[in-house]
Amino acid sequence: MKHHLMIGTWTPPGAIFTVCFDDADLSLTPVKRTEIPKDEPISWMTFNHSRSTIYGAGMKKWNSLAVPSPSEITHQVSHAMGGDPRANDVNTKTRAIFVLAANKPPYCVYGNPFYDHAGFGNVFSTDAQTGALKENIQNYEYLPTSAIHGMVFDAGEDYLYSADMWANKVWCHAKDAETGHLTLVGSVDAPASNDHPRWVEIAPSGKFLYALMEGGNRLCVYSIDPETRKPSYTGKEYPLVPPGMMESFPKMFRSDVVFTSKSGKYLFATSRSNSPSLTGYIAAFSLSADGDIERQICLNPTPTSGGHSNAVSPCPWSDEWLALCDDEKGFVEIYRWRDEFLGRVAHLDIKEPGFGMNAIWYD
Numbered sequence: 001m002k003h004h005l006m007i008g009t010w011t012p013p014g015a016i017f018t019v020c021f022d023d024a025d026l027s028l029t030p031v032k033r034t035e036i037p038k039d040e041p042i043s044w045m046t047f048n049h050s051r052s053t054i055y056g057a058g059m060k061k062w063n064s065l066a067v068p069s070p071s072e073i074t075h076q077v078s079h080a081m082g083g084d085p086r087a088n089d090v091n092t093k094t095r096a097i098f099v100l101a102a103n104k105p106p107y108c109v110y111g112n113p114f115y116d117h118a119g120f121g122n123v124f125s126t127d128a129q130t131g132a133l134k135e136n137i138q139n140y141e142y143l144p145t146s147a148i149h150g151m152v153f154d155a156g157e158d159y160l161y162s163a164d165m166w167a168n169k170v171w172c173h174a175k176d177a178e179t180g181h182l183t184l185v186g187s188v189d190a191p192a193s194n195d196h197p198r199w200v201e202i203a204p205s206g207k208f209l210y211a212l213m214e215g216g217n218r219l220c221v222y223s224i225d226p227e228t229r230k231p232s233y234t235g236k237e238y239p240l241v242p243p244g245m246m247e248s249f250p251k252m253f254r255s256d257v258v259f260t261s262k263s264g265k266y267l268f269a270t271s272r273s274n275s276p277s278l279t280g281y282i283a284a285f286s287l288s289a290d291g292d293i294e295r296q297i298c299l300n301p302t303p304t305s306g307g308h309s310n311a312v313s314p315c316p317w318s319d320e321w322l323a324l325c326d327d328e329k330g331f332v333e334i335y336r337w338r339d340e341f342l343g344r345v346a347h348l349d350i351k352e353p354g355f356g357m358n359a360i361w362y363d
Contacts, residue, residue: 008042011354028346053131083120108180150199203291272306280306
């Protein structure tokens with residue numbers, strides 16, 4: 001079977017790259033380079049619920065693109081970041097960093113500005129026919145010092161959890177099922193002052209939240225209170241770089257992303273290094289039926305530092321395949337997860353500026 005994936009870039013000029021992975025002959029081939037607005041390279045992208053629209057975090061803009069087929073991607077619209085007006089100033093380093101699309105009506109899209117002037121999350125409505133971003137319907141507050149990166153909904157899309165790197169917190173908001181608006185439930189400080197939560201993932205059961213700490217280079221397990229829905233640190237943590245590496249190479253590692261597999265039986269997380277002379281790492285964990293981490297299975301070096309990326313993207317339809325992107329050298333790879341071993345089966349170099357950020361699986 002052939003699978004198409006789309007991948008964006010960290011730097012201009014804006015482009016989306018479609019590649020094809022054939023799981024029969026294990027080939028990985030380029031399909032098309034699609035130009036998008038040159039000043040809107042997409043550092044993080046996601047599909048809408050029907051995989052007919054891409055939503056992107058494109059530097060100073062949120063954008064949406066129609067995807068009628070793997071080789072047809074058309075820019076629809078771009079919107080400025082909401083909240084603090086200074087975020088959109090060309091002289092500030094604020095940029096759109098992460099975007100999350102709801103899979104349930106009213107199919108709103110949630111975006112995070114990052115770096116400075118990033119104390120607001122942005123909520124957008126979407127066009128019912130085309131999926132295009134329509135209107136900035138809410139700018140909800142975090143803290144003036146906040147810089148949110150990853151977010152995740154629980155399975156029912158009733159609650160949203162956010163990783164706040166700069167304020168060193170994990171946040172919880174309740175989502176209104178009718179409007180898509182968010183209301184603050186509360187926040188909890190990270191266990192250590194140097195943790196800086198970058199990413200969050202949730203167990204399918206909704207009982208556990210996994211917070212990936214960019215600064216602490218560890219994965220921390222939180223239990224979720226069934227009444228308040230607030231997370232509470234369990235004290236369980238797992239390394240995302242090998243023991244001794246942070247002491248030998250201070251401030252040289254930054255953990256990146258964490259995602260569950262399709263079945264919910266496994267969890268994958270990555271870290272990056274700040275030097276081409278050091279590799280990043282990919283970790284795999286086994287999960288219990290209710291989502292608690294049972295054990296860390298592996299902590300394998302990745303081919304490079306990972307650059308800004310080293311983002312792992314599990315296949316949405318099978319536990320067997322994972323994509324991994326790198327922007328130090330510019331490539332995408334496919335790994336096979338079998339019998340709790342991770343093996344690289346395909347590699348594709350794409351020597352374009354800023355390639356490659358996260359991969360999203362189209363089919």
